Amino acid sequence: MTKAELENKTIKELRELLAQKKDALRQLRFKAKEGQLKTVHTIKLVRAEIAQIAGAISHKEAQQ
Secondary structure (H helix, E strand, O other): OOHHHHHHOOHHHHHHHHHHHHHHHHHHHHHHHHOOOOOOHHHHHHHHHHHHHHHHHHHHHHHO
16 A cells, blocks of 8 residues: 555544455465464565554554
8 A cells, every 4th residue: 555545544544454355464474473474574565564654653643
């Protein structure tokens, strides 16, 4: 997800997206632990997306 896409979303939408990404990260960690995940680097990508979303939320909250 690009920075421009994140800026166009509301805080509520961003929080929902953050919750979805955190759930996806949890699922990926379970799969990695069980040995079912072949591309372990996706965990790092999801963590980066979570950080971007959290940054966008804090930026929007600071503007208000």
